[in-house]
């Protein structure tokens with residue numbers, strides 16, 4: 256019997272499909288010989304739920320799951336049917352593996368205790384971000400943060416397990432249901448992006464070691480309420496216009512953030528005189544993206560302080576958000592500081 260050693264083919268008739276998300280997670284876990292594999296499983300659970308939500312999203316126009324659900328959530332916002340569906344899908348996925356003890360969701364008024372005695376992780380999630388864009392077929396997303404609980408495993412969940420500053424996240428990520436579907440995540444050791452291959456049903460590593468440009472020429476803000484902005488912010492926007500930067504605003508935080516992460520830019524959802532804490536939620540929107548921003552070399556601030564240093568006071572707490580390329584966030588912080596000093 257003749258035996259031939261395997262040599263990987265370089266033929267362009269059959270390109271290698273690359274590294275799957277599952278394999279990548281496993282490779283990263285192997286860097287930590289004492290890792291239990293629970294965080295890896297949790298990330299896989301989230302990826303699986305996102306594939307289901309992706310399927311629902313793709314056929315939303317056909318399956319009568321578009322439009323309003325007929326309810327408002329704790330923030331007084333009208334829930335869309337897909338908000339509710341995505342919330343069920345993700346929460347269900349998080350109960351399955353037994354790694355998660357509690358979930359904070361945009362769509363639930365209270366913390367959900369999953370009754371998993373051995374669960375050591377807490378997840379905060381925006382199951383569907385940008386949901387007002389569903390019915391008009393524009394990119395939407397999912398945002399998640401993962402924390403390790405601080406009280407002993409098996410004991411009742413306490414406020415300190417939930418109200419942790421973003422700097423305590425052990426992992427965070429987002430899924431973008433866009434022209435292609437992507438999952439981007441960090442475990443505190445850089446940021447990697449995976450693109451979904453629908454015919455194979457797998458995410459493949461497509462954006463290894465993502466790095467945010469230090470500076471950029473895109474500013475993303477809903478300027479419709481600029482008469483309610485503080486003077487310093489209007490001054491900064493004026494500067495962007497004088498420099499002929501591009502204004503880009505999708506109205507889905509995940510999509511706006513993702514574009515700026517790749518191309519360089521700043522996303523701003525500011526405080527206004529009517530909404531002094533802005534609109535976006537600290538626990539399940541700002542923290543995850545701020546962790547990713549910092550891990551990719553960018554910056555995230557509420558206009559004066561680092562988002563990840565904010566100690567949450569309530570579950571659905573809002574925060575102003577200035578996030579993206581480091582130099583742009585630093586510049587707007589300085590302009591705001593200078594103007595605030597004179598008020």
Ligand SMILES: O=P(O)(O)OC[C@H]1O[C@](O)(COP(=O)(O)O)[C@@H](O)[C@@H]1O
Nearest residue numbers: 381383384385386387477506507508
């Ligand atoms: O319409 P506005 O006020 O510009 O707000 C847009 C922002 O609101 C959000 O849609 C809020 O997210 P949800 O859809 O999860 O409530 C962000 O995605 C987006 O950046």
Ligand SMILES: [Mg+2]
Nearest residue numbers: 381384385540
């Ligand atoms: Mg959102």
Ligand SMILES: [Mg+2]
Nearest residue numbers: 361381383384
């Ligand atoms: Mg949402």
